[in-house]
Every structure is written in C-alpha cells, then in structure tokens.
Amino acid sequence: MTVRTRFAPSPTGYLHIGGARTALYCWLESRHRGGEFILRIEDTDRERSTDAAVQAILDGMRWLDLGHDEGPYYQTLRMERYRQVAEDLVRAGKAYYAYETKEELEAMRSQQMAANVKPRYNGAYRDRAEPLRDDPNRVIRFKNPTAGSVVFNDKVKGRIEWSNEELDDLVIFRSDGFPTYNFAVVVDDIDMKITDVIRGDDHVNNTPRQINIYNALGAAAPAFAHLPMILGPDGQKLSKRHGAVSVMQYRDDGFLPHAVLNYLVRLGWSHGDQEIFSRREMIDLFDVADVNVSAARFDVEKLSWLNQQYLKNDDPAELVPHFLWHLDAAGYDVASGPAPADVIVALRDRARTLKEMAEKAAVWYGPIREWDDAAVAKHLKSATAVPALKAVHARLAAVAEWNVENVHKAIEAAAAAIGEGMGKVAQPLRVAMTGTQVSPSIDHTVFLAGQSRAVARVEEALKRIGE
C-alpha cells in the first residue's frame, strides 16, 4: 500500500513555525517511505478563512520547497460529499436527525453544570428515528458507541485508550449545511486514502471520536502520529493567535529556507548529535516514530547559528537567488554592482543572515550614505593619508584585469612606493571605500566596488581631505 500523508491547515492566517514543522514531518514521512504527500485546505470555518491566508500557506510551502503530489483540495468544494456521507450514515442507522433548539441545548447544559456533571448531549433524539424535515435547528448527530473504549497506538505518544462513556453523540452535520471538523476530516482522509495522519497533538482528543466514525463508515483507521507542540519563548503554544510569526517573515529576516527546515527537523527529532542535515539526509533518516514526546521551544538563536553554517558552507552560486531577493528588497541597483556570489564570499563569515549581508553590501551597490566621523578623523586626517591615497589611486586606475589578486598587488605597490606598511594604505582606503573602518579584507572591499567606483571613491576621499 502506498504511504500517503497529508498536511491540512486551516486558512485562518499565515503558515507559522508550528504548522511548518508539521508540514515538514508529513512531507518527510511520505518521502522516506516512498509515498505521496497531499495538501488539503480546511476552509470550512467561513468566518475565519480567507483567500489571502490560502495564498500565504501556499507561498510558505513553496518557499520551504515542500512540494505536494496531490491537491490542494479544498473542503468547501466537497460539501456535497459530506452531506451525502452524513445522510448515508442516517440511512444505515448510525447517525440521526436531531432538532433541539439553541435554548433547549443551553438548558441541557446548565442543568448538567448545576448537577456537577460534564456537559454532553443527552441523546434525546438518538432512538427516535425522526424523519428529515425542514427545520432551522436540524442537525445530524453521530451515534457514538455507548460502551467499550477506543484504543489506538499513537506512533509518538504510544498506546491511548479512551472510554466511549466520555464521548457523546457529536454533531457531524450542522443546521447551516456545513459538516463539523471531526466529520469532514474523516471523510476526507478516507476519500484521499490517507494511511498516516500526522498532526499536532492539539488534535489528539479528536482522534477517538474520529476512529468511531471510521468504524461506522466501515473504513480502516489510518496510523496516527500526534506531534508535541512547539512553544514560544514564553512557554505557550505557538499559534496564529499567539506569538507565532509567518515563515515568510523568516525569509524577510534573511534566513535560508533549508536552514529553517534543518532547524525545524531538529526541533522534536534527532539523529545522534548531528545538527546539520541536508534534505537528502533528512529524507533518509527521518522516521516519525522517533519524534520526541516532549514539547520543544522555539529558539531563534539556534536558527541563526544554523543559518550562518549554511551561509558559510553552501556553494555561493546556490545562495545567489536567495541573496538577490534581499538585494532587490533593499532597493539596490544590482546591475551596477558586483556579482552577488562575490559579495557572498566576502561577507559570509561576517553575517548571520542574508538581510545583514545585504545591509553590509550597500556600499557596493550605491553611494556611501553615511560617513563615520571617528573613522574619517582617524584615518583620512592622518599624515600619511594623502600620499597613501594618491599612490594607490594611480595604481588602482592602472590595473589591467580587475580581480582580488591584482587589487592586492596594487595596494602593496602603493605601500612600497611611499615606504610604509600595507596598513597605512589600507586604513584610509577602507574609509574611502565604505565611509567606515569596518569591512571585509581590504582587497575584497576594493575589488567589490569595481574599478571605476573604487577610483572615484579615492578621488572623493582626497577631495574630502582637501576640504
């Protein structure tokens, strides 16, 4: 049987770290076992679902490169199917119409509360076999077994047993013509031939009810794996409504999608003490049964560390598309500056994110916007600044083939010509190139400016000193 997993978010907001890790684990489990991954949008909450949120989820999945083999399916396009299955269950005597008014249901609830018993539907219509009639209060309720218990072996949490006495006859089809969550999910998971339901453990209490519905529909229940929650720094569950930010915010903040995936895979799963996993390794090694039982806390420091590992070690050519996004977002005229891969090589040890890298690269893609007064005072006003800049100006202008090596030679020759060490040339030159005294190696700093910009900046610095 082909393994089929699904990720089933509700489009009530963006895709956040908690949802994204669930998506990743579903995707990995399907890939690891040579199966298929299905995307399903659970959009039956009409008040909270929006098209913008659907788009945000699709964007997040695409950015993380978690491709699906089927879908996205939309629950709102399957309404007839839910109605049909619910009515089939009524015909089979496994579900029934109930017609209590809101007031009656409320009265039932307050009586039970007063008697100190857990509020539950009292089953008033269960055995009445009331026919279908037009009534705004009409719902379909599921005949939950009244005795025995539901047992399942959760792949993460182990054996779970739930007494049927705890479960009442839940509404599966509402008076407004919409299915309820637990019912739609089961119909979908059966129709979509899902073999492994992997989801957050905020759903674990729903599972016994769902298994009873599987049984009533004569379908085998899938394997279940309920993942512990990801908590925010405050220890609370991350959710759209609390503390979570969109995964796309991590793109905007300069993280690489594969660094985020690597971070997420480790947040709740491990393989010895290995920290860095390529996509291939994740697929080969991941098994949902190995997921930790305890909740994990989101830690942006660790994510930053991982991101920097990838910035340092990836082939610069592979980083270019991601870096370009940031150069564009910063509004730089990319065509007027150095090749992005060269900037990456120069800055990869100095930046933890692509955003930081882009900020540091500003001086190579446009004018120097800010001059550090202390740097100017110290290095451009020094006694050797003018002869050093003049000597290097001539030699940079004369470089025939502009590369890091020849830039280095030009600086070396300028230092020799004025009888000083490299530093005496490098420091004023660095301020001339960047307006500051911090930048990568002087050779790279000058090289990245490009020949004409570098020469012009030396002239500008000389003018500044003249003033």
Ligand SMILES: Nc1ncnc2c1ncn2[C@@H]1O[C@H](COP(=O)(O)OP(=O)(O)OP(=O)(O)O)[C@@H](O)[C@H]1O
């Ligand atoms: N903090 C979290 N940690 C781990 N998994 C989560 C977390 N939040 C959601 N999930 C899981 O992600 C999947 C998609 O969830 P869903 O779209 O309902 O998002 P949500 O943030 O829980 O929504 P809401 O803010 O409405 O509660 C579900 O399997 C859910 O269990």
